[in-house]
Amino acid sequence: MEISFLTNLTCSNCGKSFSTEEVQTFCVDCNSPLISNYDLNSARERLDRDDLTKRKKGMWRWHELLPVRESQNMVTLGEGDTATLHLPRVGNLLGLSNLFVKDESVNPTGSFKARGLSAAISKAKELGIKKVIIPTAGNAGGAMAAYAARAGMQSLIYMPKDTPIANIIESRIAGAEVILVDGLISDAAKLAGEKARADGWFDLSTFKEPYRMEGKKLMGYELAEFFNWTLPDVIIYPTGGGTGLVGMWKAFSELEQLGWLENTKRPRMVSVQAEGCAPVIKAFHSGASTCDFWPGAQTMASGLRVPKSFADRLILANIRESNGTAVAVSDTAILEAQKNLAAQEGIFAAPEGAATLSALKELIAQKWIQRDECVVVFNTGTGLKYLDQVE
Ligand SMILES: *Cc1c(COP(=O)(O)O)cnc(C)c1O
Ligand SMILES: [Zn+2]
Numbered sequence: 450m451e452i453s454f455l456t457n458l459t460c461s462n463c464g465k466s467f468s469t470e471e472v473q474t475f476c477v478d479c480n481s482p483l484i485s486n487y488d489l490n491s492a493r494e495r496l497d498r499d500d501l502t503k504r505k506k507g508m509w510r511w512h513e514l515l516p517v518r519e520s521q522n523m524v525t526l527g528e529g530d531t532a533t534l535h536l537p538r539v540g541n542l543l544g545l546s547n548l549f550v551k552d553e554s555v556n557p558t559g560s561f562k563a564r565g566l567s568a569a570i571s572k573a574k575e576l577g578i579k580k581v582i583i584p585t586a587g588n589a590g591g592a593m594a595a596y597a598a599r600a601g602m603q604s605l606i607y608m609p610k611d612t613p614i615a616n617i618i619e620s621r622i623a624g625a626e627v628i629l630v631d632g633l634i635s636d637a638a639k640l641a642g643e644k645a646r647a648d649g650w651f652d653l654s655t656f657k658e659p660y661r662m663e664g665k666k667l668m669g670y671e672l673a674e675f676f677n678w679t680l681p682d683v684i685i686y687p688t689g690g691g692t693g694l695v696g697m698w699k700a701f702s703e704l705e706q707l708g709w710l711e712n713t714k715r716p717r718m719v720s721v722q723a724e725g726c727a728p729v730i731k732a733f734h735s736g737a738s739t740c741d742f743w744p745g746a747q748t749m750a751s752g753l754r755v756p757k758s759f760a761d762r763l764i765l766a767n768i769r770e771s772n773g774t775a776v777a778v779s780d781t782a783i784l785e786a787q788k789n790l791a792a793q794e795g796i797f798a799a800p801e802g803a804a805t806l807s808a809l810k811e812l813i814a815q816k817w818i819q820r821d822e823c824v825v826v827f828n829t830g831t832g833l834k835y836l837d838q839v840e
Contacts, residue, residue, distance in 0.1 A: 454492045455516045458483040458659055461763055469516065472576050475657050475759070482656040482760050484699070485516055485663055489706040498709045502674060506530040508564055508667050514703065515568060515667075516660050522575040524600045526557035528567050529667055533675045533825070538793040539806065543813055547823040549681070551668060552796060553830065558619065560752075560799065560830030561665065562592035565692055568664030569653055570596035579603065582650035584637035586689060586751045587616035588830055593653055594623035605650055607637035612751060615834040633746055635756050655690030656759040662696040669700025672825060678711045682822040683773075685808055687801040687829055688720040688729055689755040691764040698767040716825075718773035720764065721808040723748030723780060728757055732765055733775035739765070749780050749838045750800035752829065774817060778807040786810075787832060800835060802828030 458467040460476035461484050467473050475482055496513055504510035508529025517523055532552050540548035553561035566589065573581060580603040583593045590606040597604035606620050610629040620627050630637045638654055645652040652658065673680055680701060686694045698718065705713050720729050726746035732739065740761040746754050758764060768775060780800075787803035790796050805826035812818045 451518055452512050452520055453515060453518050454487040454489070454513050455518070456486045456488050458485055472578065472651065473659055474652065475659075482763065483659040485659055487514060487703070489703060493707050496707070498674075498678065498707070508567060508664060511667055511670055514670070516663050517568075517571045517575055519575065522571050524571045524574060524596050525567055526563065526595060526599060528556050528563040528664075530671065531555050533672065534794075534796070536794055539790065542793070543810065544820045545813070545818075545822070545824060547821070549823070549825045550796065550828050551672065551825055552828050553668070554796075554799065554802070554828055554832075558588070558592045558595050559834050560588040560592065561668065561693065562588040563595075564664035564667060565589070565661030566592040566596045566653070566664070569658055569661045570600050570602070572660045573602070573651060573653075574600045578651045580605070580650050581653050582606070582641050582645050583653045584608070584634055584641040585612075585616075586634045586754050587612045588752060588834070589653075589655070590625070590627070591616050591619040591623075594620040594625035597625070598623040605641075605644065607641040607644075609633055609637060609754075613835050614837050633756060634754060635742070654759070655692055662692050662699070665693045666696035666700040666703075668693060669697035670704065672697075673700075673704050673710060676823070678709055680710070680712075680714065680716050681825045682716060683719060683818055683824045684716045685719040685721060685805040685824065685826045687750070687753055687804050687827060688722055688758075688764065689752045689801075690758045691720075691729070691760050693827070693829070694718060694720060695760055695763045695767055698771065715771055718768050718771040719808060719812065720768055720773070720775040721804045722775070722777050723750050723753045723783065723804065724777045725780065726754050726756060727777040729761070729764055730775040730777040732761065733768060737765070738762060749835070750783060750804055751835075752799070752801040753804065774812070776808040776811055778804050778811070782807040790828075791832070796828060797832035798828040799830035799832055800838070802826070802830060
């Protein structure tokens with residue numbers, strides 16, 4: 450039985466159409482990501498948002514809006530439906546009564562990378578792919594290894610040699626071959642790309658494969674559902690490759706076309722990066738439409754150590770369309786926010802997640818956020834994966 454309304458893919462730059470029945474990567478004409486399209490008119494007629502709410506919990510309850518066509522191809526470890534938690538104590542200190550965290554740390558493999566890799570590995574399985582490769586700052590590799598194991602695929606991972614040890618161990622124990630690279634994720638990407646071309650591995654690099662974004666977009670669906678089919682005023686998101694930011698912005702547009710929103714007012718999207726690697730922040734404030742490669746990237750928030758995203762154009766366009774902004778925070782501020790969130794609310798966040806609270810503080814000081822606004826910060830992973838970096 451056909452369980453998805455997926456129709457085709459289109460290039461995010463030139464609009465060229467691509468078939469979803471074949472293996473796709475990105476548009477080689479313009480070196481740009483491909484975007485999944487669904488027959489949202491039919492979905493609007495045939496789907497009732499409240500029926501989807503009643504289904505068994507997890508990401509795949511939205512399967513009509515995911516790319517997999519046959520249910521036997523879904524590769525799941527129970528990802529999605531993470532808690533959206535009110536933060537009364539941190540909010541009180543900041544003077545915000547409507548502050549929430551979307552806590553992605555409870556996903557399988559300890560980060561929201563599980564969502565994207567569940568979607569991508571499932572579609573890869575459907576298309577008959579047997580071996581997958583990825584360059585990673587850490588968590589994407591761990592997630593890929595786990596889902597590939599579950600799907601019976603072979604996996605190969607390239608990561609910087611100073612990636613948190615937890616990411617190396619979790620990948621190897623799931624059967625992946627891990628190659629440690631003396632360099633950054635951009636160096637790992639170059640090596641993985643060459644290996645993929647030479648030996649026929651399917652490359653799951655961020656945005657060079659179309660479907661990881663589809664898994665991550667569901668964070669936007671879950672937020673809409675949580676807020677009774679309205680959207681928060683502000684979303685603060687730690688940006689590496691930008692999958693979640695671009696994915697959620699797509700989700701809001703789909704939700705509008707599905708007619709599921711009570712109020713179509715969109716959130717202002719805030720991108721957060723670390724001062725030691727802030728290509729999006731620099732491009733945003735200089736008015737550029739793409740990012741320059743950030744040389745010598747350095748931050749303890751390894752997921753943010755991405756010198757240039759393949760989707761930089763989309764990230765910047767989405768932030769601007771939302772009337773959002775971009776903020777860089779220091780590693781010192783990240784560590785302080787991490788301690789505060791754990792001590793005041795009991796949430797041991799990944800440094801990337803803690804960064805969103807530092808940015809929030811900054812935006813309140815700038816009066817960019819008003820005290821009565823509804824704000825959602827993202828904790829994208831668990832602090833337990835970074836024990837070698839935290840005292
Ligand atoms: C990968 C990662 C990010 C960045 O996510 P993108 O959607 O690629 O921008 C943030 N936090 C953590 C913990 C990550 O693993
Ligand atoms: Zn194109």
